Amino acid sequence: MIDLYYWPTPNGHKASIMLEEVGLDYQVHPVNILKGDQFSPEFLAISPNNRIPAIVDHDGPGLRRAGAASVAQAGGTPYTLFESGAILIYLAEKTGTLWPDSKTAQYDVLKWLFFQNANVGPMFGQCGHFQGYAPEPVPYAIERYHNETLRLYGVMDKRLGERAFLAGNDYSLADIATYPWCMPVIRDLHKVDIAEFPNVGRWLDEIAARPAVQRGTALLADVMKIGDPDEETREAFFGKQQLERR
Numbered sequence: 001m002i003d004l005y006y007w008p009t010p011n012g013h014k015a016s017i018m019l020e021e022v023g024l025d026y027q028v029h030p031v032n033i034l035k036g037d038q039f040s041p042e043f044l045a046i047s048p049n050n051r052i053p054a055i056v057d058h059d060g061p062g063l064r065r066a067g068a069a070s071v072a073q074a075g076g077t078p079y080t081l082f083e084s085g086a087i088l089i090y091l092a093e094k095t096g097t098l099w100p101d102s103k104t105a106q107y108d109v110l111k112w113l114f115f116q117n118a119n120v121g122p123m124f125g126q127c128g129h130f131q132g133y134a135p136e137p138v139p140y141a142i143e144r145y146h147n148e149t150l151r152l153y154g155v156m157d158k159r160l161g162e163r164a165f166l167a168g169n170d171y172s173l174a175d176i177a178t179y180p181w182c183m184p185v186i187r188d189l190h191k192v193d194i195a196e197f198p199n200v201g202r203w204l205d206e207i208a209a210r211p212a213v214q215r216g217t218a219l220l221a222d223v224m225k226i227g228d229p230d231e232e233t234r235e236a237f238f239g240k241q242q243l244e245r246r
Contacts, residue, residue, distance in 0.1 A: 003025040003056040005046060007033050008220040011121065013180035014084040015053035017216030021176065022095040026055075030220060047082035049098045054082040061094060084118045088173045098172055105168065112159075112166040112174035116181070120156075123148045128189045149190050153182075153197045160199035164206075171207070177209045180217065 038050040047054040092099035116168035166174040
């Protein structure tokens with residue numbers, strides 16, 4: 001059994017989609033990041049950078065090949081992971097799912113997975129923050145991060161005009177990591193017109209049709225909050241952020 005520490009954000013969706021894709025049993029532990037749950041001592045013991053998602057694998061890192069009758073080598077000692085990219089790789093290797101056999105193909109996946117971790121996530125996150133969550137408008141930041149978001153969409157659109165998926169012709173961890181950052185509600189927040197990026201649009205439609213993706217993105221969907229938080233939540237969230245900077 002895997003404990004998933006989660007909130008329905010793009011980063012949270014990476015882990016929930018992956019768990020649905022690989023078919024491992026998991027239990028959800030909501031971490032309400034709008035009310036400061038990520039700063040609790042209990043969560044910090046699991047994720048020291050106070051970020052979701054995080055997992056605790058109570059079976060340990062033992063190999064469990066997809067389609068096997070049972071866990072092949074259960075480690076027996078619970079193992080904790082934070083950082084979404086590490087979680088995706090761990091679950092792929094643990095189950096033998098969505099992890100290619102050849103080293104070249106593995107590095108193709110890792111290139112585009114790290115492209116998401118180092119570029120799409122941080123830049124799209126800043127774009128969303130300054131367009132939807134910042135306490136007051138900052139025109140320079142809004143323009144800077146919106147332009148960078150559009151540039152990254154262009155990089156993806158070019159790639160997806162050449163290959164079916166980001167890492168090649170097969171669906172991979174790179175697609176799981178990137179898709180949640182391009183979902184309709186997120187695009188609306190980022191003010192991105194998907195018609196300008198037709199190859200990304202084709203890719204999004206194909207991924208959105210996957211049952212595991214639908215289940216993973218539906219998790220706690222009723223509490224997802226995009227846009228301007230109410231005053232109580234704003235004070236709790238931004239007040240805590242200011243406290244952490246001191």
